[in-house]
Amino acid sequence: MASITLDDVTKEFGEGGDAVVAVDDVSLDIEDGEFVVFVGPSGSGKSTLMRMVAGLETQTDGDVSIGDTVVNQLGPRARDIAMVFQNYALYPNMTVEENMSFGLKMSTDLSADEIERTVTETAEMMGIESLLDNTPGELSGGQQQRVALGRAIVRDPNVFLMDEPLSNLDAKLRTTMRTEINRLQSDLGVTTLYVTHDQTEAMTMGDRLVVLNYGELQQVGTPLECFYRPANRFVAGFIGSPSMNFFEGEVTDGTLVADGFEYDLSERMQANVGDRTAVTLGARPEDYTLSDEPTDNGFEVVVDVVEPMGSVSYVYVRSVAASHDETFVVEVDGQQPISEGERLHAHVAATDVHLFDTQSGETIHQRELTDDAENALSKPLENASAGAD
Amino acid sequence: MSTQTQTETTTTSETGVARLRELWNDYLPYWFIAPMVLVMLLITFFPGAYDLYLSVIEEPTFDVFAAEFVGLQNYATAFGRGGALHSFIITVTVVVSALALESVLGFGLAALVAGVESERLQSFYRVLFIIPMAVAPVSLATIGRIMLNSEIGVIPYLIEATTPFAAPAFLSEIPLLTVVLLDTWNWTPFMFIIFYAGLSSVPDTLIEASRVDGAPLWRRYLHVVIPYMKPVVFVATLIRLIDLFRTFGVVYGLTQGGPGTATQLVSINIYEQMFINNSPGVAAAIAVVYLVFVVAIANIVIAKVGFEGVWD
Structure with missing residues (x-):
């Protein structure tokens, strides 16, 4: 468990005159155990911001801290995070069990028995224990989604990062998984960053929303604050449907x-x-x-x-x-x-x-x-x- | 034509056109594959059968039935005096070592080039590393002979000038290694370009997932990238394997199988039996064994590793 602090974080892609500012001077405090949703239209920098927390991108300027540690120089391996990707990114050559145990094998000293026990426990919690011997190619989209979540949960990380994890699911499954992720997050109490462009997900899931546009922070607040007390016209137009x-x-x-x-x-x-x-x-x-x-x-x-x-x-x-x-x-x-x-x-x-x-x-x-x-x-x-x- | 068709046509006593149509309809699938079967017979079965025929006769004659049948005598000659076994060992040595070198180097280069940040630099390297593949075998052999020459070659000169070691006489002291290295230089680009394409097909998120999972670089390659590329690696290796067994031009141009028979590949042995020793029977016998050998190896590889579809 850990808090996350972003301090004047800026990310530019490209060099010199062609540089594109993806994230512009964002400062943010995320408390331990909080569920924070980054929301904004395509190209708003929400994914880039999360990827900088993950260590998959390096910020051009500013500091990222997880807990009390400034992690600017640390790779994803050292940050103790787990991530769920939009396309799940399951390893196609491994079974579900191998997928879930891979992170534990790579980043912990747990014995094979302990890893197996942890994986089985998590699989039972996610209702995928019967799929452990299957490969991802044999699973439906919803099952793959569960495996991807299970793979993140089994690591027991400081921070969950979820990058549009529901956008590849059909509408009905999306609603079910939305509820399930909510429940899991409050049960586990792990600090969670969740990226979405879907304002319904943003409204229903987060403790707080971080609304971004063109890489700039528009508003940080609870979903209802963003809905009833929009800081500007962009937030007013983006939150709420229609x-x-x-x-x-x-x-x-x-x-x-x-x-x-x-x-x-x-x-x-x-x-x-x-x-x-x-x-x-x-x-x-x-x-x-x-x-x-x-x-x-x-x-x-x-x-x-x-x-x-x-x-x-x-x-x-x-x-x-x-x-x-x-x-x-x-x-x-x-x-x-x-x-x-x-x-x-x-x-x-x-x-x-x-x-x-x-x-x-x-x-x-x-x-x-x-x-x-x-x-x-x-x-x-x-x-x-x-x-x- | 089956008896059933005959009885049908006679009992209904139809015209010739109708009979033709019936023939066509009854054997429809066979007519469709007939052209392919014909081509296969002409380009595969006939040369194979003729080769087999040549290997069991004394000497080819215009009247194929007048040729003297000698049983397995040509095979005995091939593996006795003909040095066929030696050629097989040389060939397998060259194939295995060149394949290993080319795969490892090709993959290494592909991984390095794929990791280059700048697009422009990346395409420059891509072109640069493909060039050797475009050199014709005989040109390559000639260039090799000149560059490796102990008296005037630039490579021995460079070795002596820049290292404390004396340059080996490449073509007489280490001919087999020289052949392997020259083939590696020539054909690593092939592995490079296929592996490069394979690497580009590995989804970024898969690599990112393994980074988040805490896998160090070499484990990312071992557990995620290479398994994902397995179909590509397999196809590239199989193609190169079969192609290596056919190597002739570079080695013949470079060493003519020598010194002695030190680099006498099976292909060179067959050529020499045929055109230098004038023993078509012996050449054919080696060719028959070689054909069976290569087909068997290719099939073992396919059966062991198996063609697998790309991951979804």
């Missing part, structure tokens, strides 16, 4: 004028906006209502496409007054009858609105929450994954 809707506008006399609608800002909003004029309004699809009657701050929309999901429907609508064809998403109750081409009034309550500085993308106004939700955010959640079990 994504938040954004409308760029101009603030004049306490009113935000966007293409297609106007929105009267509340006093608190106006105070937060200050003398800015270029402001972006953000509101999540589930915070909109669609009704037949006009409302304050509402505007008329025409329904473009309806995607029924069962319990809810995603309705893509376009402002009637807008000069463009772009639609935005509204999530409505699945039983609300809505058909394409229908004209309705869209409305979002002042309490649910986020405002962003259009130039910098910084959040300048956060939505309001109920007191209970607000209190839950102020202290880090004990185990954000508990709800998913």
Whole structure:
């Protein structure tokens, strides 16, 4: 078990003028036993960051520490880590048992008997004891995934590193394994770094999220903090599905004028906006209502496409007054009858609105929450994954 | 034509075209493989059979039935006076040592070049190490004779100039080793390029997984990389093995099997029996034994190691 500290870590690929900055000056403290998810789109540097913790990449600048040791100069072998790869990276020439015992043989002094016992115990825990004599080629994707996890667990390392371990699984299996990894992590209490581009995995798995974009740290916080208190427009758009809707506008006399609608800002909003004029309004699809009657701050929309999901429907609508064809998403109750081409009034309550500085993308106004939700955010959640079990 | 077809055609009394069609349809699979069988007969079976025929007659004649049958006498001559056994030993020595050297060197070079960071440098090395393979055997032999010459050769000169040792007379004192080394120089590139391609096919994550598992470099190669490349290693070795058994030009050009019979490969022995001693029967006898020998070895290797598909 160990904490992990990243101190001004930078990674550049290439030399001189062609250099690409993959990770830009990231500092981060990860506590012992914590489950931290690195999340971001492709090319955000999340995998590179993890690979630097693994020792598979060397940072251009900055320090990586595991426990109290600065590990900059140490190879993966000396860092006492175990890693699960996206394509599992099982050794195809070895049986499951050999795959799982390889790390123990290479990096410990355990006797053959002890290794065999440890491997058998772990295999039983993972439910793969019947597969021990098979080679990876004979296993299904889900079974390979379990073996890859088992191979990491059997090492009893200081740190687990998981690089998109679920992205090669089908959707149903992914959900099952998500829960299972959560359970394993809380049972074992090993510090875990988990890389994903899937915001559902990020929300449901981590104690804390590290949101990255273009190699820069966007926000570090619990999943709900990132969801309700996004630090900037990128985080607001990335966390949550479907994504938040954004409308760029101009603030004049306490009113935000966007293409297609106007929105009267509340006093608190106006105070937060200050003398800015270029402001972006953000509101999540589930915070909109669609009704037949006009409302304050509402505007008329025409329904473009309806995607029924069962319990809810995603309705893509376009402002009637807008000069463009772009639609935005509204999530409505699945039983609300809505058909394409229908004209309705869209409305979002002042309490649910986020405002962003259009130039910098910084959040300048956060939505309001109920007191209970607000209190839950102020202290880090004990185990954000508990709800998913 | 089977009797069944005959009875059918007579009872239904059809026209000739219909009979042809029936013949075609009844034996359809055989017609399809017939061209291949014909080619095989012409290029494999006929020369083999003719070789076997030559090995059991006194002397070839225009009228094949007029030739005098001598039983195994040519074989006795081949393994007695003909020195066939000696040639087999020489050949096996050359094949085994050259194959070992070429495999090890080829793999080492491939691993080194694959480890070069710069793309441009890597492709430069790739081209550089392939060049020897492009040299024709006779040119190579001629170049070798000049470079290794005790009087005017650059290699003996360099050895004497840069080391305290006296240069050996390559072609007279250590001819067998010289032959092996020259073949190694010529054919290591072949192993290099196949192993290089094989190394490139090993997934990065597999190597990373073994690094995370704590395996030191040599164990990564031993337990992960080489087992993954097993099919490639096998195919390359098999091809080179069979090819080495056919070596002729370089060695003949370099030493003509000499001095004495020190480098007399089976291929050279067969050539000399045929064209210098004018004993086609003896040459054919050695060739028959050699054919059986090489085919047996190739089959043992295939059976022992086995063709295995690439890992999924």
